[in-house]
Amino acid sequence: MDNLIDDMLKSNNLSITGSRKKILEIFFSSNGALAHGDIEKRTSEKFDRVTVYRTLQTFLEKGIIHTIPTADNAIRYALCKDSCGEGHHHDNHVHFICSGCNITICLEDVLIPSxxxxxxxxxxEQQMVVKGVCKDCK
Amino acid sequence: MDNLIDDMLKSNNLSITGSRKKILEIFFSSNGALAHGDIEKRTSEKFDRVTVYRTLQTFLEKGIIHTIPTADNAIRYALCKDSCGEGHHHDNHVHFICSGCNITICLEDVLIPSxxxxxxxxxxEQQMVVKGVCKDCK
DNA sequence: CATAACTTTGCAACAGAGTTGCAAATATTT
DNA sequence: AAATATTTGCAACTCTGTTGCAAAGTTATG
Structure with a gap:
């Protein structure tokens, strides 16, 4: 697990640092999308706010994560599926926000209809967000 | 025109005030959706920031305007078509953001596919945003 | 494996978006 | 026209995100 994360950073020409490893781990161990605030909470005050912002920005540029549009004014991030080439990620799937547990999920198999x-x-480019009740809150 | 706006406020149990009339006028005379900042610019420093926020909030609650999700972290508002009943507005149309002029348009006739x-x-509830080039920027 | 070169971090300070409490001003009701 | 209710503006604050810069950490080089 640690090796996977190191390789991931290395193959993106990024230095292997504590904050990057930790933030990647958080993404791997969470099943939904995360806002900056969520990440800050889970790193338990270990890293500076600015570091978290910059790390997310870097991951975004490298195509490791992608953003999810939300109406509530907070950008959320999720890991990219590594099925497509580096850099040009095809973010053409639907995102689901549960009104119960508030989780944001990438429905990788549900493509946005044209x-x-x-x-x-x-x-x-198009984005689609569905709000409703997820399978765990039903 | 002035009467239409007054009636609109009155029928929503809202006091008729300068700021509300002005902000409604701005919505009627603009062909796209507006962010809080856009409105502040067009009122030319006449009203307090807080008043604009509160007016938008009030209009939202009364179903006079609706929000449009954007990826750029700024909530945009647009007039609701008065075709549906008060309060429960059916916001089931696609929104379009032009990458040229940056306008945000409600495509009232383009329904979100399920x-x-x-x-x-x-x-x-579902929301769909399409980015691209509008008919004026083509 | 030490040193140089480069990258990343943390701090401080800032900018923008939005909210809240409260007294003053403005609308509406009587 | 006075009493009541609503709205406004101010000040102060929170939350989200950004920038510059020196210090600390990582990687490359001999």
Whole structure:
């Protein structure tokens, strides 16, 4: 497990540091998406806020994590499935937010359906968020 | 025009005040969705920041406007079409953000397609945002 | 394996978005 | 026109995120 994380960092040309390892571990051991605040809570005051922000930013740039749009004004992050090439991650799946436990889940198998736009509009990227009750809260 | 706005406020049990009239006017005269900051700019320093926030909050509660989810961490608001009853607005249309002029538009005629969720998940509400180029920037 | 070169961290300070309490001002009711 | 209720503006605050810079840590080099 530790080796997997080290390799992951190394293959992205990132120095292997305590905070990066810890934050990656948190992502691996959580089944949903995480907001910056969630991560701060789970690192139990070990790292500076700024370090967490910068680490997330770095992971984002390297395509290790991706962002999830939410209406509640807090960016959430989730691990990318390593099925696609580095850098250009295809984030074309639906995200689910449970109104019970508030978890945010990537529904990797549920693809965003395409819509027919009015004449003159060209789509480049689309995001879909479904709110409801997850299988554990039912 | 002034009467329409007054009636709109009155029928929602809201006092008719300068800031509310002005902010409603701004919504009527803009063709896209507005963030809090946009509104502040267009009121040209006439009202307090807090008043704008509270007015938007009030309009939201009364179902006069609705929020639009964006990835860039700023809530945007748009007028609700008055086709549906008071309070319970059906916000089931797609939103479009232009990467050229950055406008956010409600595509009232483009309904969000429903998706098949994994077993055990129940959808209550869904939001879809398409980014691309609008008809004026093409 | 020590030293140099580079990268990352933590601190401090800041910026922007949004909220709350409260007294003053403005609307509405009578 | 006075009494009541609602709304506004101010001040102060919280929360989220960013930037510059020196200190500490990591990696590469001889």
């Amino acid at each position: 819509v027919r736009l009015p004449f003159g509009f060209v789509a480049e | 998706v098949r969720l994994p077993f055990g998940f129940v959808a209550e």
